Amino acid sequence: MSSLNQVATQYRSLRFSNIAEALERLIGEAEANEVTYLQFAEQLVKHEMSSRDVKRIAQNMRRAGFPLHKTLSEFDYRAQTTVSKREINALLDFTFIEQRQNLVFIGPPGVGKTHLATGIAVKAIEAGYKVLFVTALELIEILELAEISGELKKKIQQLAKHDILAIDELGYLPMSKQGMYNLFQLINAMYEHRSLIITTNKDFTSWHEFFFDDNVAVPIVDRIIHHSKIFMLGGESFRLREKLGK
Ligand code: ADP
Numbered sequence: 001m002s003s004l005n006q007v008a009t010q011y012r013s014l015r016f017s018n019i020a021e022a023l024e025r026l027i028g029e030a031e032a033n034e035v036t037y038l039q040f041a042e043q044l045v046k047h048e049m050s051s052r053d054v055k056r057i058a059q060n061m062r063r064a065g066f067p068l069h070k071t072l073s074e075f076d077y078r079a080q081t082t083v084s085k086r087e088i089n090a091l092l093d094f095t096f097i098e099q100r101q102n103l104v105f106i107g108p109p110g111v112g113k114t115h116l117a118t119g120i121a122v123k124a125i126e127a128g129y130k131v132l133f134v135t136a137l138e139l140i141e142i143l144e145l146a147e148i149s150g151e152l153k154k155k156i157q158q159l160a161k162h163d164i165l166a167i168d169e170l171g172y173l174p175m176s177k178q179g180m181y182n183l184f185q186l187i188n189a190m191y192e193h194r195s196l197i198i199t200t201n202k203d204f205t206s207w208h209e210f211f212f213d214d215n216v217a218v219p220i221v222d223r224i225i226h227h228s229k230i231f232m233l234g235g236e237s238f239r240l241r242e243k244l245g246k
């Protein structure tokens with residue numbers, strides 16, 4: 001009969017490394033609990049599957065590129081009364097992703113837009129979705145670099161593979177005509193296909209100011225707003241309040 005180590009090595013060579021790692025413990029538990037052979041066979045495969053899920057989620061969390069790992073449980077709805085916990089929690093069944101809807105958080109600085117966008121995206125990853133979190137500035141740069149090397153289309157396809165593309169701080173700075181055009185290509189590719197989460201300090205009515213060419217701005221804004229849930233956040237800056245000890 002093979003030794004435990006030999007069996008573990010065989011599992012590993014078949015790429016069941018999670019079973020291999022936990023084999024001794026799983027066997028010990030099965031013996032202690034006197035489970036049936038069928039139950040044990042099931043426990044092995046379940047262990048492999050759930051371990052893969054955990055690792056994939058951890059990998060997706062790293063790849064999402066959050067600037068800060070903020071969670072919804074850290075969000076204080078008493079400090080931000082223009083959005084309710086119920087409204088935000090209602091998003092967490094992720095029908096908005098299945099229905100290819102966008103979420104847009106509009107409001108002045110410091111009111112929790114990035115925190116909420118991050119918190120929802122973290123939950124989405126935990127539920128098995130893929131997310132990329134970028135600032136608008138980073139996104140424009142990514143697209144620009146791809147455009148220069150003649151790989152814009154490829155890059156857009158790659159970005160559109162995420163279930164959610166979160167674009168933070170859209171509209172804070174004006175962008176070049178080419179930047180805007182590249183962004184339009186991306187939003188077009190994602191439109192009715194993937195979800196965007198956008199945070200912005202600009203009301204839609206003033207978006208044409210930063211997308212300086214209206215011919216492009218109108219269709220971009222149109223595509224973002226169509227199928228969107230819009231959250232208008234108000235109130236005082238949380239950062240300022242913390243500083244003032246309010
Ligand atoms: P915005 O993106 O609207 O400028 P942020 O989401 O970055 O604001 O919030 C600024 C800081 O204040 C962050 O550290 C954030 O975690 C915190 N913050 C904002 N609103 C809340 C809130 N309601 N509860 C807890 N922390 C908050």
Ligand code: MG
Pocket residue numbers: 110113114115168169199
């Ligand atoms: Mg922000």
